[in-house]
Amino acid sequence: xxxxxxxxxxxxxDNMREFARTYVDPVAVEIDENSRYPEEVIKKxxxxxxxxxxxxxxxxxxxxxxxxxxxxxxELSRSCAATGFTMSVHTGLACGPIALYGSDEQKKKYLTxxxxxxxxxxxxxxxxxxxTDVGSATSTAVLDGDEYVLNGVxxxxxxxxxxxxxxxxxWTDKSDKRNGMSAFIVPRETPxxxxxxxxxxxxxxxxxxxxxxxxxxxxxKENLLGKVGEGMKIAMACFDHGRIGxxxxxxxxxxxxxxxxxxxxxxxxxxxxxxxxxxxxxxMIADMYTDITAGRFLYYYAAYLKxxxxxxxxxxSMAKVFCAxxxxxxxxxxxxxxxGYGYCKGQKVERLMRDAKITExxxxxxxxxxxxxxxxxxx
Amino acid sequence: xxxxxxxxxxVVDEAYIKPSSSGKIDLEWAEYKLSDYDRNAIxxxxxxxxxxxxxxxxxxxxxxxATKGIKDxxxxxxxxxxxxxxxxxxxxxxxxxxAILAKVIGNQIDYDLIICGEGSSDMYSxxxxxxxxxxxxxPCIAFVNQLSIEDKRIIAERKTDDGVEVISASLPVxxxxxxxxxxxRVPGLKDTLAASKKPVIEIDLEDLGVEYExxxxxxxxRAASLERNCTxxxxxxxxxxxxxxxxxxxxxxxxx
Numbered sequence: 001x002x003x004x005x006x007x008x009x010x011x012x013x014d015n016m017r018e019f020a021r022t023y024v025d026p027v028a029v030e031i032d033e034n035s036r037y038p039e040e041v042i043k044k045x046x047x048x049x050x051x052x053x054x055x056x057x058x059x060x061x062x063x064x065x066x067x068x069x070x071x072x073x074x075e076l077s078r079s080c081a082a083t084g085f086t087m088s089v090h091t092g093l094a095c096g097p098i099a100l101y102g103s104d105e106q107k108k109k110y111l112t113x114x115x116x117x118x119x120x121x122x123x124x125x126x127x128x129x130x131x132t133d134v135g136s137a138t139s140t141a142v143l144d145g146d147e148y149v150l151n152g153v154x155x156x157x158x159x160x161x162x163x164x165x166x167x168x169x170x171w172t173d174k175s176d177k178r179n180g181m182s183a184f185i186v187p188r189e190t191p192x193x194x195x196x197x198x199x200x201x202x203x204x205x206x207x208x209x210x211x212x213x214x215x216x217x218x219x220x221k222e223n224l225l226g227k228v229g230e231g232m233k234i235a236m237a238c239f240d241h242g243r244i245g246x247x248x249x250x251x252x253x254x255x256x257x258x259x260x261x262x263x264x265x266x267x268x269x270x271x272x273x274x275x276x277x278x279x280x281x282x283x284m285i286a287d288m289y290t291d292i293t294a295g296r297f298l299y300y301y302a303a304y305l306k307x308x309x310x311x312x313x314x315x316x317s318m319a320k321v322f323c324a325x326x327x328x329x330x331x332x333x334x335x336x337x338x339x340g341y342g343y344c345k346g347q348k349v350e351r352l353m354r355d356a357k358i359t360e361x362x363x364x365x366x367x368x369x370x371x372x373x374x375x376x377x378x379x
Numbered sequence: 380x381x382x383x384x385x386x387x388x389x390v391v392d393e394a395y396i397k398p399s400s401s402g403k404i405d406l407e408w409a410e411y412k413l414s415d416y417d418r419n420a421i422x423x424x425x426x427x428x429x430x431x432x433x434x435x436x437x438x439x440x441x442x443x444x445a446t447k448g449i450k451d452x453x454x455x456x457x458x459x460x461x462x463x464x465x466x467x468x469x470x471x472x473x474x475x476x477x478a479i480l481a482k483v484i485g486n487q488i489d490y491d492l493i494i495c496g497e498g499s500s501d502m503y504s505x506x507x508x509x510x511x512x513x514x515x516x517x518p519c520i521a522f523v524n525q526l527s528i529e530d531k532r533i534i535a536e537r538k539t540d541d542g543v544e545v546i547s548a549s550l551p552v553x554x555x556x557x558x559x560x561x562x563x564r565v566p567g568l569k570d571t572l573a574a575s576k577k578p579v580i581e582i583d584l585e586d587l588g589v590e591y592e593x594x595x596x597x598x599x600x601r602a603a604s605l606e607r608n609c610t611x612x613x614x615x616x617x618x619x620x621x622x623x624x625x626x627x628x629x630x631x632x633x634x635x
Contacts, residue, residue, distance in 0.1 A: 007447040011454065011571050014412075019565045048567030062568045072568075272609040 003297075009068050016072045019048065020079035028080040031206035032351050035198065037162050038206055041083055046117020050076075051090060055099050059107045060115035066241065067303035070248040074296070077252030078259075081355035082206035084252055088245035089158045089207075090114070093363070094121020097167050097183060097238050101226035110165055110185050122163035123242075124154035124212045125235055132368050134169075134235060135177050139214065141170035141184060146221050148172075148184060150192070150214040158362070160210035161198045164188045167238075168212070169231045181231030185223045192217030203354035240313045241306060242363045247299035247319035250327035250359040251292060257327075257334035257352045258288045264338055275337070284333045291326040298322055314376040321369035324359035331356035380433035381491040381528060381550065384484060385424040385457065386511070387417035389441050389448030390501040398602030406600075413451050416496025418563040419556050423526060424494050425456030426561060431528050434458055436488060440479050442468050443583075453574035454566040460577070461488070465584040470595040473502075477510035482587055485515050487580075492533065493553040497522055505555070512553035520546050521555045 005013070023044050031038045045051050053069040055061025069091065077084030098111045113119040130137040139152020150170055157166075166186045173180035186193055196211030226234050262285065265276035275281050299319040305312035331353040335342040342349045360366045392412040399405040413421075424435045437457040441448060443464040453460055463483055471479075484490060493515075495508035505521075512519030525536035533552045537544050566574075584591055612622045626632055 007450055008571060008575055011447065011450055011566075011574075012568060014451075015454070015566050015568070015571055022565055048565070049569040050567070053568060062572065064568070064572070269607065269609065274607065 005071070009071060012064070012068055013071050013075055016050070016075040017078075019044070019050075020076050024076065024079040024083055028083075028206075029351070031080070031082065033205075033345075035200060035205040037086075037208045038080075038083060039162075042086060042117070042120065045083075045087060049117075051087060051117030052095060052111075052115025053091060055095060055111065055115040059099070060112040061095075061099075065303075065307040066244065067300060067307055070244050070299055070303045073245050073248040074252040074255070074299075077249040078256045080206065081249055081253050081352075082204040084249045085204050085207045085246075085358075086120075086159060088249055089123060089242070090121045092242035092245045093123035093238050094159070094163070094165065094167055096241055097123075097225060097234050098185065100237060101183070101230070101234050102185075103222075105222070106185060106225070110187075114165055119164035120159055120162055121165045121167065122157050122159040122212070123238065124157045124160070124166050124168040126156045127153060128155050132365055134181075134232065137169065137171070137181070139168070139170035140174065141172050141182060143172070143221065144218075147218045148221055148224065150184065150186070150217040150219065152214050154212040154214075155196075156199070156209055156362075157212045158207055158209055160212050161195050161208040166193070166212060167225065168214070169235055170214075172228055172231075176229070178232065179229035181235075182228050183225035183231045183234045184219060185225055186214070186217065186219055190217055190219055202357060203351070204358050205354075239364055240316050243316040243320040243369070244299055244302050244306065244312075246359055246363045247295065247302070247316070247323040250320075250323035250356070251295045251299060253352055253356050253359070254288065254292045254295065254323070254327040254330050257331045257349060257356075258285070258292060260347075260349050260352070261285060261288065261334045261337045264341075268339075281337060284337060288330045288333065291330060295319070295323040295326055314373055317364070317369040317372040320359075320364065321366045321373070324356075324366060327359050328353075328356045381427065381431055382433055382489050383424045383427055383435045383492045383494065384438055384488055384490045385417075385420045385435060385494045386438050386480060386507070387421060387448070387452050387496070388414040388499045388501070389439060389445040389451075390414045390499060393500070396602075398604055402602055402604065404600040404602045411445070411448065413448060413455075414496060415500040416498060416556070416558055418455070418496075419558050419560055420494045420496045421452060421455045421457065422561045422563040423556050424492075425564075427492070427526065427528065428456075433491070436461065436490075438480060438484060438488070439463065440468055440471065440476050442466055449579055450571070450574045451566075453577045453579075454571045455564065456570075458577060460579045461582060462579050463582045463587070465591070467584060467591050467593070470593065470597065472594040473504045473506035473510060475591070475594065477507045477514060479587065479589075480507070480511050481514035482589070483582060484511070491531075491550040491552075492528075493517075493551070495553065495555045497555045497557050508553060508555035515551075515553070517551045517553055518548045519553045519555075520548060522557055523554045524557045524560045526554065526556070526560065 049062045052061035054066050057063045073088045095114045114121045127137045141148045172182040192215050194213045199209045268275045302312050302315035302319045334349040335353050392410045395409040428435050435457040437452045438461040440463045498505035509519045520535045523535045523537045527534050534547050612618045
């Protein structure tokens, strides 16, 4: 058994770290404050080949394995969780389904500009009444001649306001709960597609989130992704690999919380000594480091299984729930270590604590992950 | 179109240097990195190539486990690398490093311009560049912060204590560059992937045909430590006396 990354993986990790320090750290506070989409950073990520990491070179990607991609998400999220998530949702949930289920034609037309980072992707599944319970969605797709007519409202669509390409889901046969939903690729400029106001969120504020509304939105039937009725299967497969990205993002946030806690506790003096000399603080730091290391190896393992072509659904859920919960816990502890200063704007841990919470919610809540894990273990 | 050679060193990343409990330096978990100023040297070579054409070759003298350093350097733009390596190449003295570089560059590489960092970010002797030029018998311009080429001549602006000097010299020339000459690019993913496919010429001690006598010997590495004891002093005569007494007691200054 070998726990060592390859030299190439280490260099890619180091280069993403350097990228994040150079281009992301200087804007991270401002884009959080203003809830601004960092277009200039995403453009630089695209130029560096970071927006389509795990996809084949012939479709505009960089052709690296999923583990290397997840490591890059961790490093980017360590500087800015919102930017890390923008890359992760684009790669895992928007490019991912087209790479996995798209025809050669669809890959050329849609995946290639997305993997090059020229087009940003979004994944529009959740509806106002359908979160974890995907089956209660109401959006419909009716075949009319050579076109599908989409109607419905999607919400909490990450990258929604700024995407060029949407992967969405609608019932083609509402009577068939299991095989009645289908997946579609919808370009932004399609008449009948409109995008709502950007939501003001607690954390990952630079990630853009909105409703996406389809009103008699006609798309050519060639834009059906996969086969008719495969929607639910495609959505679940996307979540499986998307979750590795969220686990990596959570580890990145937690690592940043640890970085901040170490440096602050060494210089903050109370009762005549740095607070890092107190056992109470030392134990918090020890627990953080232990959980971060455990979480990192959990998502490495899920990504490794995926790269080997082995089943990884349970492991992706394990990584997601563990990393998300330890991330929230330790981001909160990091604020505790910083005391009153940590509760104020201007300390990175304040942002980290707000950013951490979402990792327990999106791409499947912690409760949904436990359903997946229990379902696998009790089978 | 100039043939440009840039030299680099693979050094311990100072962020990983930690004192052990015995006061020694613990390098067991240390990561390595490209010496900071050598990033500027490589970047300058690549920028000159973008302006004037030609080619860029990276050269290093290192122990044989520095393979990641070769990939790192190549991901920053040079099209090939000379990896002069041997397990004995640890703690090389500047005169030895420059002699090894001179032997390889002088005999095997067609060069017009050699660029080095002003010094390495570990030992910072600032000697390897000037010594290399001396051994190759070419002019050396050190501490350069602006560089251009006109009609087979190099025009270099160098910072000195008295101000800025502009120097022109005909190629071949060696220059050492300051960190403010450029901002090194951050290699993209594709640059790193391409680096693994670029040619690397490996040369070991046997190929060099020289004996290597170890000149620098580690007698021990000691870490400086900073301990707060949170004693406060005012600025009155009594306080100053107490302050002097306190630093005597801790051994910061001797009574002698």
